[in-house]
Amino acid sequence: MATIGVVDTTFARFNMGKAAIDEIQQNISAKIIRRTVPGIKDLPVAAKKLIEEEGCDIVMALGMPGRKEQDKICAHEASTGIIQAQLMTNTHIIEVFVHEDEAKDENELVFLMDQRSREHALNVVKMLCRPEKMIKEAGTGQRQGFEDVGPARM
Numbered sequence: 001m002a003t004i005g006v007v008d009t010t011f012a013r014f015n016m017g018k019a020a021i022d023e024i025q026q027n028i029s030a031k032i033i034r035r036t037v038p039g040i041k042d043l044p045v046a047a048k049k050l051i052e053e054e055g056c057d058i059v060m061a062l063g064m065p066g067r068k069e070q071d072k073i074c075a076h077e078a079s080t081g082i083i084q085a086q087l088m089t090n091t092h093i094i095e096v097f098v099h100e101d102e103a104k105d106e107n108e109l110v111f112l113m114d115q116r117s118r119e120h121a122l123n124v125v126k127m128l129c130r131p132e133k134m135i136k137e138a139g140t141g142q143r144q145g146f147e148d149v150g151p152a153r154m
């Protein structure tokens with residue numbers, strides 16, 4: 001049985017880990033190990049520990065960069081750390097960030113955080129258990145959260 005790590009943050013304004021886990025459990029039987037950290041800059045080491053100490057085959061790192069300039073810098077630093085953790089462990093860590101200012105209001109923010117968490121959870125399921133389904137979707141303009149944009153046409 002696959003082991004999937006899920007790490008999210010208390011800074012986020014929606015329970016992204018819960019949504020991701022619910023979606024995984026609706027689709028496959030997997031061992032899920034969850035952690036929650038204060039903020040996105042704490043995600044890389046939490047994900048690395050899930051891989052190295054808990055044997056996770058893949059990890060979801062979910063968080064919400066805020067709307068301030070320092071939050072955007074923080075998001076860039078967190079992303080860099082997540083990429084580094086992937087390279088250090090040779091394991092995918094799927095970054096699921098919803099920037100607070102992507103949404104026009106709180107309703108849309110909740111929708112987007114739930115939907116993106118769930119759609120990336122489905123990506124994780126496919127990457128782990130049904131890689132041929134990912135290949136089928138290559139170049140199809142998938143987006144997680146808002147509508148897919150579809151392939152470009154001549």
Ligand SMILES: Cc1nc2c(=O)[nH]c(=O)nc-2n(C[C@H](O)[C@H](O)[C@H](O)CO)c1C
Pocket residue numbers: 009011012038039040041042063064065066067070071072074075
């Ligand atoms: C400025 C800032 N912005 C965010 C953010 O937009 N989103 C988030 O999840 N966390 C933020 N944090 C907190 C850091 O990620 C981290 O939790 C603290 O620096 C403690 O290590 C900080 C410090």
